[in-house]
Amino acid sequence: MTSLSSRLKGRSELGVAALLGAVGAFVLFDAVRLVVPYSQSDPVGPKALPVIVGALLLVCAVMLAVNVVRGGHADAEAGEDVDLSHPSDWKTVLPLALAFIANILLIDWAGWVISGTVLFWGSVWALGSRHYVRDGLISLALALLTFYGFYLGLGIALPAGLLEGIL
Amino acid sequence: MDILSSLMDGFATALTPMNLLYALIGVLLGTAVGVLPGIGPAMTVALLLPVTSVLEPTSAFIMFAGIYYGGMFGGSTTSILLNTPGESSSVITAIEGNLMAKAGKAAQALATAAIGSFVAGTIGTALLVVFAPIVVQFAVSLGSPSYFAIMVLALLAVTAVLGSSRLRGFASLGLGLAIGLVGLDIVSGQARLTFGLPLLADGLDVVVVAVAIFAVGEALWVAAHLRRTPLQIIPVGRPFMGKQDWKRSWKPWLRGTAYGFPFGALPAGGAEIPTFLSYVTEKRLTKHPEEFGKGAIEGVAGPEAANNAAAAGTLTPMLALGLPTNATAAVMLAAFVQFGIQPGPLLFENEGPLVWALIASLFIGNFLLLLVNLPLAPVWAKLLRLPRPYLYAGILFFATLGAYSVNLQAFDLVILLVLGTLGFMMRRYGLPVLPLILGVILGPRLEKQLRQTLQLSAGDVSGLWSEPIAIVVYIIVALVLLWPLLFKAWRRARPRTAAAVAGGTVAGGPAAAGSTADRPPADGPTASDATPANHGQEKS
Numbered sequence: 263m264t265s266l267s268s269r270l271k272g273r274s275e276l277g278v279a280a281l282l283g284a285v286g287a288f289v290l291f292d293a294v295r296l297v298v299p300y301s302q303s304d305p306v307g308p309k310a311l312p313v314i315v316g317a318l319l320l321v322c323a324v325m326l327a328v329n330v331v332r333g334g335h336a337d338a339e340a341g342e343d344v345d346l347s348h349p350s351d352w353k354t355v356l357p358l359a360l361a362f363i364a365n366i367l368l369i370d371w372a373g374w375v376i377s378g379t380v381l382f383w384g385s386v387w388a389l390g391s392r393h394y395v396r397d398g399l400i401s402l403a404l405a406l407l408t409f410y411g412f413y414l415g416l417g418i419a420l421p422a423g424l425l426e427g428i429l
Numbered sequence: 430m431d432i433l434s435s436l437m438d439g440f441a442t443a444l445t446p447m448n449l450l451y452a453l454i455g456v457l458l459g460t461a462v463g464v465l466p467g468i469g470p471a472m473t474v475a476l477l478l479p480v481t482s483v484l485e486p487t488s489a490f491i492m493f494a495g496i497y498y499g500g501m502f503g504g505s506t507t508s509i510l511l512n513t514p515g516e517s518s519s520v521i522t523a524i525e526g527n528l529m530a531k532a533g534k535a536a537q538a539l540a541t542a543a544i545g546s547f548v549a550g551t552i553g554t555a556l557l558v559v560f561a562p563i564v565v566q567f568a569v570s571l572g573s574p575s576y577f578a579i580m581v582l583a584l585l586a587v588t589a590v591l592g593s594s595r596l597r598g599f600a601s602l603g604l605g606l607a608i609g610l611v612g613l614d615i616v617s618g619q620a621r622l623t624f625g626l627p628l629l630a631d632g633l634d635v636v637v638v639a640v641a642i643f644a645v646g647e648a649l650w651v652a653a654h655l656r657r658t659p660l661q662i663i664p665v666g667r668p669f670m671g672k673q674d675w676k677r678s679w680k681p682w683l684r685g686t687a688y689g690f691p692f693g694a695l696p697a698g699g700a701e702i703p704t705f706l707s708y709v710t711e712k713r714l715t716k717h718p719e720e721f722g723k724g725a726i727e728g729v730a731g732p733e734a735a736n737n738a739a740a741a742g743t744l745t746p747m748l749a750l751g752l753p754t755n756a757t758a759a760v761m762l763a764a765f766v767q768f769g770i771q772p773g774p775l776l777f778e779n780e781g782p783l784v785w786a787l788i789a790s791l792f793i794g795n796f797l798l799l800l801v802n803l804p805l806a807p808v809w810a811k812l813l814r815l816p817r818p819y820l821y822a823g824i825l826f827f828a829t830l831g832a833y834s835v836n837l838q839a840f841d842l843v844i845l846l847v848l849g850t851l852g853f854m855m856r857r858y859g860l861p862v863l864p865l866i867l868g869v870i871l872g873p874r875l876e877k878q879l880r881q882t883l884q885l886s887a888g889d890v891s892g893l894w895s896e897p898i899a900i901v902v903y904i905i906v907a908l909v910l911l912w913p914l915l916f917k918a919w920r921r922a923r924p925r926t927a928a929a930v931a932g933g934t935v936a937g938g939p940a941a942a943g944s945t946a947d948r949p950p951a952d953g954p955t956a957s958d959a960t961p962a963n964h965g966q967e968k969s
Contacts, residue, residue: 278858282600289607289622296619305888306880308614311872312621315610319603325596336597336859338654341647342466342511343817345656350857354652358825359846362645365829366842374833381829385822389652400819408830416483418834 275335279327286319357388373423378405432562439785443491443793451488452790455495456797462496463503464809467647468824470500471756471866475639476831478764486768487783491790493764497757498550498794501740502802505542505733506809509535510663518700518736521708525721525728530663532724539806540668541678541726542733543799548679549686549734550795553741556690557748558788561777564749568774573885574895576750577878578902580871583696583752584864586909591699592861595913601860604851605868608633615873616880628840635763637832638869641845642862643756644828646852648821653853655817662813668806678730681711685734692735693742696754700739707731741791748776748784751874756863759870 293312301307338346361384368377382401391397409429412418422429442448462473474493481489501518508523509530522542529538588598611622612632623629670678688703711727712718721728746752751772753759765772770780777784802809832845855862886892894900
């Protein structure tokens, strides 16, 4: 077990190969499930492309796995604000994802103004800002502005939710 | 159809006060997102798609054209002032541009980039006016077999030629095609990859996919690796150029344009190769070789012109064939579809006024960029100081808003998060984003052409190569796929010459050109083993 885990260490890219394989297998499985009578007007049918795509993904999965086991690895994407010298900072990413999920759960029930405020305020906090009051005011202003901007400017009514009647 | 009079009609449309305003908004917005890290023109156009659905299509595309050129311009500003280029096309500009800025010549570097962009953009757009109708004339005679072949070529070329790892490019393409499959099959009405969810029956909205991969994926990725130390931004005044600078810039501008446009117009477009070629050429031709590596103006003027000419070139296959080869063009293609406009060779015929107004607005946008951005450069530099929590929270906020407003359903936000996580993973493991987006957008159209082709030939596979153009294109496809093997064989046969050439010029081909891009090309062949991850990626 130890030898296996030591061999797998630093090879998290195998997870990508596994994902590609899983998606490929699913695409193939889904394609096989389709039943189509042969039709003169559509000799290709809906199956052909999924089969090709599924096969492509499976081949990529296998080749990537081989490549990674042999020591190949890809470089992470660089950028202006990206500092690759430290490992992934989950203490930032997870709260950020939570703010995003909170918005999904709240948007239809509490309305965009509340959920958008939560989203922006939570994201800013997750990313390291600690000006609670200022951030809160900016969040609320943004949410209100976009709500009215979309309603008055574009005729798109974002959900008002709990504040129905007040807004 | 008389091209000149059509173009004049286009100008008449584009010069109405409202459309001029949209062009101005477009260039300002485009420059702003080009300057800001983490957000780029493709994502901006994607985010604006739901918002612009209330506009006239012409006005919307005039704005998109401004965003497209403005984004290019903003990217070069960042790379000169920061030396951490966000997009592959400005990597080369960053080399000499940042050195110039450090040597106290930021104003001249920005000026030659801006004026060079204007010159190249204007010539490039003029070439577009000349060539697009010719391509259309040729394209209307093509049938489904040729279209299918050309689309296959575009997908494979973008996947195999750009980017550091072909394998990872194909993985990304496969994922994109799979995403494109989701939904009811148009011909047979069968549900594919819908997990039985009725909400997936209409397929995944391109806006949601693009915003997820570009915006959410990027925000999560940057959040995981946020730079805690502030970046060194070089202060800058108003850009200007002295007489000597003009003298040294104008030839590189023209040469850069000559490199950029044809490469942009090819199905495997992209600005990396022409910017690299331009850099190498200027380095060889300069009368001031001692300045290269310390900030030579030729090294900014040439690549920046090549970059913009390539951007104009990319629009040729986009407008004439409906074939996008970069992310922004791909999203603009999705915009055509949203407005109910069928892209392809009939576009010029069916939507002539719109296309010509779009082209006219490219000239106008270019001019506006020059007019507005020379004085505004210090403002853009200030934009780089925007606190990062606000920037990335803002990207997530507007991404959510944009994706939600398409259908007003929270389910789209779940997809946004799932695909955003995919975008995060792709950045972490060096999978290029562009093949995925092209796969999503071109996949369904590819399938349609395939089925039409075989319908015409009554199921006979030979229908695929029943047109001469299709055969030619398949030969090119084979060459593109076999290129690395051929090159390896050639290098083995003639090791010395090949090594010498690979370090310096064309023969290094796309692969070597790409991998040397992140460091000064003088490093030579040694650099071609390294694989900087952001090349082949365009900031989106």
